[in-house]
Amino acid sequence: xxxxxxxxxxxxxxxxxxxxxxxxxxxxxxxxxxxxxxxxxxxxxxxxxxxxxxxxxxxxxxxxxxxxxxxxxxxxxxxxxxxxxxxxxxxxxxxxxxxxxxxxxxxxxxxxxxxxxxxxxxxxxxxxxxxxxxxxxxxxxxxxxxxxxxxxxxxxxxxxxxxxxxxxxxxxxxxxxxxxxxxxxxxxxxxxxxxxxxxxxxxxxxxxxxxxxxxxxxxxxxxxxxxxxxxxxxxxxxxxxxxxxxxxxxxxxxxxxxxxxxxxxxxxxxxxxxxxxxxxxxxxxxxxxxxxxxxxxxxxx
Amino acid sequence: xxxxxxxxxxxxxxxxxxxxxxxxxxxxxxxxxxxxxxxxxxxxxxxxxxxxxxxxxxxxxxxxxxxxxxxxxxxxxxxxxxxxxxxxxxxxxxxxxxxxxxxxxxxxxxxxxxxxxxxxxxxxxxxxxxxxxxxxxxxxxxxxxxxxxxxxxxxxxxxxxxxxxxxxxxxxxxxxxxxxxxxxxxxxxxxxxxxxxxxxxxxxxxxxxxxxxxxxxxxxxxxxxxxxxxxxxxxxxxxxxxx
Numbered sequence: 001x002x003x004x005x006x007x008x009x010x011x012x013x014x015x016x017x018x019x020x021x022x023x024x025x026x027x028x029x030x031x032x033x034x035x036x037x038x039x040x041x042x043x044x045x046x047x048x049x050x051x052x053x054x055x056x057x058x059x060x061x062x063x064x065x066x067x068x069x070x071x072x073x074x075x076x077x078x079x080x081x082x083x084x085x086x087x088x089x090x091x092x093x094x095x096x097x098x099x100x101x102x103x104x105x106x107x108x109x110x111x112x113x114x115x116x117x118x119x120x121x122x123x124x125x126x127x128x129x130x131x132x133x134x135x136x137x138x139x140x141x142x143x144x145x146x147x148x149x150x151x152x153x154x155x156x157x158x159x160x161x162x163x164x165x166x167x168x169x170x171x172x173x174x175x176x177x178x179x180x181x182x183x184x185x186x187x188x189x190x191x192x193x194x195x196x197x198x199x200x201x202x203x204x205x206x207x208x209x210x211x212x213x214x215x216x217x218x219x220x221x222x223x224x225x226x227x228x229x230x231x232x233x234x235x236x237x238x239x240x241x242x243x244x245x246x247x248x249x250x251x252x253x254x255x256x257x258x259x260x261x262x263x264x265x266x267x268x269x270x271x272x273x274x275x276x277x278x279x280x281x282x283x284x285x286x287x288x289x290x291x292x293x294x295x296x297x298x299x300x301x
Numbered sequence: 302x303x304x305x306x307x308x309x310x311x312x313x314x315x316x317x318x319x320x321x322x323x324x325x326x327x328x329x330x331x332x333x334x335x336x337x338x339x340x341x342x343x344x345x346x347x348x349x350x351x352x353x354x355x356x357x358x359x360x361x362x363x364x365x366x367x368x369x370x371x372x373x374x375x376x377x378x379x380x381x382x383x384x385x386x387x388x389x390x391x392x393x394x395x396x397x398x399x400x401x402x403x404x405x406x407x408x409x410x411x412x413x414x415x416x417x418x419x420x421x422x423x424x425x426x427x428x429x430x431x432x433x434x435x436x437x438x439x440x441x442x443x444x445x446x447x448x449x450x451x452x453x454x455x456x457x458x459x460x461x462x463x464x465x466x467x468x469x470x471x472x473x474x475x476x477x478x479x480x481x482x483x484x485x486x487x488x489x490x491x492x493x494x495x496x497x498x499x500x501x502x503x504x505x506x507x508x509x510x511x512x513x514x515x516x517x518x519x520x521x522x523x524x525x526x527x528x529x530x531x532x533x534x535x536x537x538x539x540x541x542x543x544x
Binding site: 007010012013054104204205207208209210211212213215216218296301 | 365384391396407418420
């Protein structure tokens with residue numbers, strides 16, 4: 001049992017000073033940081049996976065023919081013919097307005113109706129999504145098709161320029177996982193120090209309990225219960241603060257619609273993991289306390 | 302072997318045979334200690350400060366294993382006994398300390414009830430014995446007082462009550478009257494004598510020669526420089542009040 005049952009009268013063997021020491025507060029801080037790191041890690045991992053899925057099978061064909069009419073005809077023909085290929089799941093011509101709106105975000109005209117913007121010689125873009133399978137072969141076939149329909153057009157696999165971003169995000173997710181591990185170890189160390197300090201503080205009581213016939217298990221249950229409860233208080237506090245921060249960030253994040261940022265979310269499994277972490281932490285603290293106490297008591301006759 | 306009791310060897314509650322004790326690499330604090338304690342007897346352990354009385358008592362109440370020799374308690378070898386079996390033996394031994402060692406945040410009643418609770422006695426079953434014990438030591442009115450609010454004599458009576466509440470077969474007291482006035486010392490000694498009459502084997506370590514002379518039929522063991530000082534055997538058999 002995580003928090004062992006101890007008769008009420010036995011509980012009084014330890015002075016009732018809850019949340020008096022630094023342990024619950026240190027655990028609260030560590031738990032909060034652990035949950036924030038875990039939340040960031042889950043969000044980043046999901047974003048990396050989403051980006052990976054999105055870019056793995058997508059290419060953009062950039063048609064830069066100078067004549068706007070020819071350019072539009074080539075784009076329409078390429079979209080139509082690509083769509084007819086068995087290895088293509090979807091082909092879509094990116095509308096001029098969409099291009100202007102995207103450029104407008106960078107060049108300062110949000111509506112995309114700036115005359116300067118409209119005067120720019122914009123390329124025609126066709127997004128092509130492959131069906132699953134041999135991506136290299138599909139890309140080669142598409143290049144052949146593009147050379148026929150729109151000579152001079154560039155085929156840009158998204159993986160070429162979004163791949164490093166996805167790898168960076170995945171690396172950050174691993175860093176977050178490493179932080180979770182380190183903070184878990186730090187929490188365990190805090191529990192070990194707390195258990196040892198408790199044994200030192202209450203040595204006289206422990207010695208007396210031994211002399212009147214208390215077993216190591218009886219003494220351990222007393223301390224394990226106290227440490228588990230103190231730790232649970234800290235974990236609960238840290239969880240509440242972390243949850244508030246994550247919800248606040250989530251609320252602010254919901255306003256972000258930019259392509260890459262919008263791919264980051266916790267998802268149902270992420271939330272389950274975050275909710276499971278505090279329970280696992282309490283169990284880990286209780287187990288660590290128990291093993292530390294039993295080990296220390298064995299050194300006393 | 303010094304036989305501190307009337308019978309030798311067979312049926313002894315405690316047997317020490319050439320026991321030695323050292324702490325770390327230092328010289329032995331106890332050397333070649335051999336004696337038997339017989340059930341239902343009363344023993345005084347005397348000797349100057351530093352003679353090793355407390356170390357000897359520690360081995361008696363199982364807070365210390367000897368460095369060498371044989372210790373048998375209740376017929377079992379304690380030197381090689383696995384650690385997990387010690388609590389069962391400790392529950393058959395009561396200990397009283399000069400400094401009482403009461404748990405300060407527990408009331409007098411809870412301190413006295415502690416051995417029974419540790420032994421798993423239910424609250425319903427322990428209230429009677431604890432109440433009787435409080436009456437026996439004359440502290441009914443102070444049952445809920447905490448040790449820091451009790452006088453030295455009251456604390457020592459609570460400590461004695463805690464030591465005997467579980468009806469131990471062996472009671473070990475280390476300078477139990479060292480922190481109380483002479484009148485209280487005599488009252489405490491009366492408690493030990495009453496227990497002894499009920500069949501408990503009592504071992505009291507003390508400097509107080511006047512105390513020793515008050516108990517009829519008590520046996521005396523004297524320690525000097527870590528050895529039982531009884532070369533002639535003159536101190537073994539006569540009641541202590543004849544010394």
